[in-house]
Amino acid sequence: MIEEFREYRRRRHQAAIAWKEENKGKVVGTLCCCVPEEIIHAAGMLPVRILGEHEETTEAALHFSTNLCPYCKSCFDQALKGSYDYLDGLVIPNVCNMVKAMYGFSKHLLKIPYIYFLEVPQRLSGNGVDFFSKELVRFKESLEGFSGKEISSQALRYSVRVYNENRALLRRLYDLRRRSPPLVSGSEAQELVISSMLMSKELHNWRLAQLLERIQPRNDEARQGIRLFLSASVLDDTDFLRLIEECGGMVVADDMPMGSRYFFGAVDPRGAPLHALADRYLNKIACPRKMLPQARLTFAVRMMKDSNVKGVIIHNMRACDPHLYEYPLLKEKLESEGLPVLFFRGEETETEREQQRSDIKAFVEMLEG
């Protein structure tokens, strides 16, 4: 049944086009996990996460220098090559320099009718939440202008409920993965999270709930091995998780944007929806861009310790400044807690698979003792 989710991801462009035709609705692309998709959902549109591809960024290379984020370049390359021509809208949040730059480039070079730049405060504070909820009002009004329809408070509350249900299901999935032995492998878990970023949430909730009911203990290779934590910046390359599994490691937990960071922490269903959304998307996502190293490190280490792992693999995308700034602090903290670290500086189109394989094998053998 997991195969169905993997297949959805593989056919995501056709699936989004089919959704448009069936629902006579609009598809809106998003980048990063700090875009409150609930508002797009409440507007009756389908939010889809923009992903990179394993191929040379021949078109993006004409516009971007080589030392910029390979993930963003790959996403942009796909858009330039026409893979995202079906998009009606695109929401680009103010998260890092490269994503920010994507706004101007998208306006300039892509023919997407609606492109919105979402202001996301850099620091966590009460003022930040107030600012962000005002920004979400502006975003909501902008979407209303785009669709020509009002987004009711009732619709927002319904979307919050649907998204919270998805988060609860994904948390249950992650609990099964953390067990010993895990019921779900790390690569399977990532396929399930990424498919949630692409599929209609109602459909994902329905299929994921069914999957969780049916999941059975298995005893294949991916469920035996050394328990590892994967700490990563943007990593949509599920082959990397499969590589770890091939080398005798099990990724039983993660803190990735393309993993637990997507569904961590629920939106408070009792409060005013936009304020509650601002609170969740700003305060409950622990990521290095928030410039609070101590809080983020404490959060990350607690997660790692709770998952009972023997070591941590850190995968930072080349040129991902927020994560690369944090890396030395994280490494020092983990080693002081007795958790060995293996570091990779990643690419979107990986050319060093065999080197990675030999390093992961060595790490696993080292942890086996």
Next chain:
Amino acid sequence: MLVAGVDVGARNVSAVILQDGHIVASGILTLAGEGAVASREAITQALKKTAFAFADLRCVVATGCGASSVPFAHRQSAEVVCQARGTFWLLPSARTVLNLGAESSRAIRVGASGRVEAFAKNDRCAAGSGLFLETMSRVLEVPLAEMGDLSLKANGWEEVSSICAVFAESEVISHVHRGVPRERILAGVHKAVASRILETLGKVGIKSDVVATGGVAKNKAVVRELEGQIRLGITVPAEPQLVGALGAALAAQEQVARS
């Protein structure tokens, strides 16, 4: 009990034969062709120095980047682990192993029990590797084995880029055209190589005793430069290129003892 370890590297294949915990023979071949053939050949050559035949081997463990190409190996063991195991067996006081190979250099931190605690390898560029030294040997027309000694005779050095092997090569060629003495250029080359290795070493931290293994460890100028930079002596085993194979042979011995 007779066991063997074979290390299929990027440039050489080496083999070590252990009998009841003692090294009885070893061999090194330059890799040409398939790892499967070369690894068998390396072991066969080593066995010729003994009264034993291939069939007498109870267990063979393969390591190195070509470990998976050894069809007769009973198991594989990672290079990092074998380098640490081999070094610790030779020198139990070793806490940092610098494995300086043809394609990559690795720094390995070893615990008091000989276990690997952490490791790091050089970043993408080839500037810190043995193949880079081979290129320099060709460009400067100095045999690889003589580069270290010649460089130590230099009075000063010429700046060579440590960022990129290709840029370094064109820099060296322009030094040659300007008539800079070869030993000065070589001293610069060795400084560049050492600075790349130091970056890798910095990732695991330096703990004494430091041991250098792999083909590049035979280059005295690189080792001298590294010693100067870290202000610590570096021990180089008599046969630094055999340490990985020795570690693999020790793994084979443990495997037999366990079964």
